Every structure is written in C-alpha cells, then in structure tokens.
Amino acid sequence: GNSVTQMEGPVTLSEEAFLTINCTYTATGYPSLFWYVQYPGEGLQLLLKATKADDKGSNKGFEATYRKETTSFHLEKGSVQVSDSAVYFCALSDKNAGNMLTFGGGTRLMVKP
Amino acid sequence: EAGVAQSPRYKIIEKRQSVAFWCNPISGHATLYWYQQILGQGPKLLIQFQNNGVVDDSQLPKDRFSAERLKGVDSTLKIQPAKLEDSAVYLCASRPVSSYNEQFFGPGTRLTVL
Numbered sequence: 001g002n003s004v005t006q007m008e009g010p011v012t013l014s015e016e017a018f019l020t021i022n023c024t025y026t027a028t029g030y031p032s033l034f035w036y037v038q039y040p041g042e043g044l045q046l047l048l049k050a051t052k053a054d055d056k057g058s059n060k061g062f063e064a065t066y067r068k069e070t071t072s073f074h075l076e077k078g079s080v081q082v083s084d085s086a087v088y089f090c091a092l093s094d095k096n097a098g099n100m101l102t103f104g105g106g107t108r109l110m111v112k113p
Numbered sequence: 114e115a116g117v118a119q120s121p122r123y124k125i126i127e128k129r130q131s132v133a134f135w136c137n138p139i140s141g142h143a144t145l146y147w148y149q150q151i152l153g154q155g156p157k158l159l160i161q162f163q164n165n166g167v168v169d170d171s172q173l174p175k176d177r178f179s180a181e182r183l184k185g186v187d188s189t190l191k192i193q194p195a196k197l198e199d200s201a202v203y204l205c206a207s208r209p210v211s212s213y214n215e216q217f218f219g220p221g222t223r224l225t226v227l
Contacts, residue, residue, distance in 0.1 A: 004155070036218075043117075044156070044204065044218040089155050098168045099208065100146065101216060103155030 002027045002097070006090045006104035013080055013111050021075040021107045023064075023090035031092040033057075033066050033073040034101070038087045047075075047088070080111045115139065117219035119205050125225045131193040134222045138186070138207030144168075146216060147180055147190050148204040156204055162188060192224075200226045 006023040013019060025033065035047040035057070048057030053068035062077045073090060090104040118137040126132050138145050143164050148156035159178065161168040165185040173180065177196070182188040192199055202223050206216040 043220040044206075046215055046217075049215065091155070098161050098163075099144070099216075100158045100161055100169060101148075101156070101206075103157070105153070105155050 002031065002092060002094055002102045004090050004092055004102055004104035006088075006107055008105070009087075009108040011107060011109050013109070015082055015111055015113050016079045017111075019075070019077040019080045019084075019109065021088055021090075021109070023073045023075065023104060025071050025073065025090075025092050027071075027092055027094060029094055029096050031094045033064070034091045034093065035062070035064055035073070035075050036089040036091060036103075038089065038106075040086070044089065080109070082111045082113055085109055085111045117205055117207055117217055119203075119219040119222055121222055122220065123223045123225075125227065126195055127227050128197055129194040131191065132195055132224060133189050133191045134203050134205075134224075136188045136190070136205030136219060138188070138205070139209070139217055142207035142209045142217070143185070144208040144210075145182060145188050146206040146208075147188070148206065150202040150204055150221070152201070159190070195224075195226045197226050200224055 003026045032051045034049045036044045037047045048059040050057040050066035056065045064075045087106045091101045145162045147159045150156040159173045160170040162182045180190045202221040204221045205219045208216045
C-alpha cells in the first residue's frame with residue numbers, strides 16, 4: 001500500500017535559518033505529492049503540491065521537488081520566520097484510490113527570534 | 114468563499130457515551146472526506162463520499178463508527194459507544210470535481226474521551 005515517511009521533529013531553528021524537512025514515499029502508481037501546514041489552533045492548509053516527476057511546487061518561499069528516482073519530496077525554505085512555526089505534513093494522493101490522501105506523521109517546526 | 118465548516122469544535126465525553134460531529138463542505142464540492150488525527154500523528158482517512166454515496170469506508174471501525182451524507186451536502190459522523198482510544202481530532206475535507214487532487218480542510222473537532 002501507499003505510505004509516507006517524514007523526519008520526526010521537533011525541528012528548532014533560529015529566524016533566517018535554512019529549513020529542510022525530509023519526506024519519502026512509497027506508492028504503487030504515480031501519485032501527486034503535497035505539503036500541508038497546520039498552524040496552532042487551525043485546520044490543515046495546502047502549502048504546495050506537485051503532480052508529476054520533476055515538478056517543483058512553491059509557495060510563500062517554500063519549495064519542494066518531486067523526485068521519482070529517490071521517491072522524495074523534501075520541503076525547503078531559504079530563510080524561515082517566526083510565523084512559519086507550525087506542523088508540516090507531507091502527503092500523497094493516488095487517483096487509483098479515490099484521491100484519498102495518505103499523510104506522514106508530521107514535523108513540528110519551531111522558529112525562535 | 115466560505116470554507117469547510119465543522120461543529121462542535123470541542124467535545125468531552127465519557128467512555129461508552131455517544132457523540133456526533135457535523136460537517137458542511139464548501140458549496141458545490143461533490144467529494145467529502147472524514148479523517149481521524151490522533152495526537153502526534155498524521156490524519157488517517159475514515160470514509161470518503163461522492164455526493165451521497167460511499168466511495169471508501171475500509172478504514173472505518175463499523176462496529177462503533179457510522180457516517181452519512183443523505184442529501185449529498187452536509188455529513189455527520191457518529192461514534193457509539195466511544196472508547197478512550199477515540200480521543201482525536203476529527204477532520205472533514207471536501208474537494209470539487211474540477212480539482213483532481215486538492216482537498217480543503219475544516220478546522221476539526223477535538224474529541225476527548227474520559
């Protein structure tokens with residue numbers, strides 16, 4: 001079956017530091033890949049997505065590239081801000097499974113001023 | 114455009130009691146999902162509806178959980194009777210036909226079973 005593995009947190013960084021959150025996946029077909037973000041007290045929000053190999057998703061300074069050869073979709077940001085503190089979830093969607101989302105366990109990011 | 118609405122936001126019950134959650138998806142979204150998110154874990158799909166029909170309920174513990182979407186719009190998820198391990202956030206999401214992948218999530222209902 002499909003699965004997503006992401007690095008465990010918490011990840012603690014100082015403001016303006018470089019961020020990488022690793023994500024790898026296992027899928028039987030050709031999934032779409034997503035990063036969702038959950039700010040404290042709020043629901044899940046789509047951060048970025050990529051629907052095919054070598055696609056790069058980007059939003060709010062965050063980027064992730066769909067790497068089929070390494071089955072990875074690592075999230076990066078060049079300079080984090082305190083307001084980026086949240087829990088980040090990597091997920092895949094398989095159109096052969098009703099587009100249901102399979103999530104990783106989440107990575108909590110804490111950015112200190 | 115209004116987002117996915119869920120109520121209540123918080124619920125505390127004792128084990129063996131019953132509880133129901135309500136979801137109103139974004140207008141026009143044909144597909145609706147219920148997820149369970151246990152603290153410290155990623156959300157896990159419980160059930161998926163397409164209009165008022167069930168597409169996938171393979172992960173739903175049917176001995177105690179039930180869900181319906183009678184008119185293809187609002188949905189309710191019920192737990193009867195609740196167990197301690199049901200303590201979690203229950204998330205509702207919806208997706209329009211035009212967006213092949215993106216799901217829009219509600220704020221969730223945090224359930225605590227004592």
